[in-house]
Amino acid sequence: MFEDSPSTRLSASAPLDREGPLIRRPRPKRQRTALSFEIIPPRPTDDPGKIDELIAGLAAYNPDYVSVTSSRRSEWLEGTAAVISRIADTTDLRPIAHLACTAGTREELQEWVRVLIDAGVRGFLALRGDLPETGLPEGYLQHATDLLNLIQDVQEEEAFHLAAGKLALSVACYPKGHAESRNLDHDLDVLLTKQRLGADFAITQLFFEAQDYLDFVEVARMAGVRIPLIPGIMPMTSLKRVRRMGELSGLEVPEGVEKQLLEADDEYEAGMELTANLAREILDAGTGGLHVYTHNNLAATRDFLDRIGIDTPD
Incomplete structure (x- = not known):
């Protein structure tokens, strides 16, 4: 992911000489695994009963929060607000809303924050968003910061x-590096800036190997990042899905993952076991929780959680 450029870090926030392998400090396995989910608002033409079933199914796990995305297919933030209102009306779930700089001008974003608060939001995932080819228009915020x-x-x-409460503020982080980053130091400086500006926690973009996440956390801690870095996990239900999500995230799917899915007699079974093994390794290393990218697939989400021993509370 990163270009072959030398480290430019000169600040005191980088005490780590990264020549050679990392020596990870052992952490005890947590007694309780924090859990959160990502929900994608449906298209206006979709059956509303399906999103109600998804919300109810995820609520049964009593997650710490659910994040609700924003996209063109669901009429951008109008769809986000509609789903959050539905969540607030029918469950006790705590929703956070994805909000991107690409969603509008400064004034439009201010109004959307108010609309989403009225809909029941008590937290935001602040994102820059994918840049259009011409860049962000005049009057748009340029960075998640x-x-x-x-x-x-x-x-x-x-x-x-x-x-007099406080909105929860979350941001994205990138174990395999942001597509526009010069190097890992650049990524860490951005994450440290987000922390200084009030971010309470960060959710990772996709990664396919546990070591990538664990190494990223270790380096980030040594650089001064103290907020939780929550691993985002996508159930790997098919090679097509894995390739597509890798493409959207700007990641190359590891050769080993591709090989196992290509050679499997049952692609779904192989992918779900790869996902479960990924999560087990992260949790066994002492990570406190998971954020599951559900893709609104309740059956696959339940299957994944069953495989790693997470059940709905009695």
Whole structure:
């Protein structure tokens, strides 16, 4: 992912000389695994009963929160707000909303933050979003760090509405590196900036090997990152799905993963076992939780959680 460019880090936040293998400090396995899910708003033409079934099925696990995405297929933030209103009306789930700089001008984003708070949101995942070929238009925020400041400005205005509470602020992080990063140091500097600007936790983009996540966390901690870095896990239900998500994330699917899925008699079974093994290795290393990219597939989500021993509470 990273270009072959030398480290440019000169700040005191990088005490680690990364020549040679990392020596990871052992961490005890957690007694309780934190759990969260990502939900994709349906298209306007989709059967509304399916999203209700998904929400109810995920709520049965009593997750710590659910994140709701935003995309063109679901009419952008209108679809996000509609799903969050549905969640608030029918469950006790705690929703956070994806919000991207690409969603509108500064003024439009401020209004969307208010709309989403009214819909029941008590947290945001602040993203830059995929850049159009011509770049972001004039009047748009250019970075997720700008969006963090904007959300907190609206939060201050809405203090009475929030009962003087605080919105949870989350951001993305990249164990295999952001496609536009020069090197790992650049990625770490951006993550440290997000932390200084008030990010409470970060959710990783996709990765396919546990070592990538574990090494990333270790280096980030040595660089001064203290917020939780929650691993995002996608159930690998097919090679087509894996390749597509790798393409969208700017990642190469590891040769070993491709080989196992290509040679498997049962592609779904092989992919789900790869996913379960990935999660087990992360949890066994002492990681405190998982964020599951459900792709609105309740059956696959349940199957994955069954394989790693996470059941619905009695």
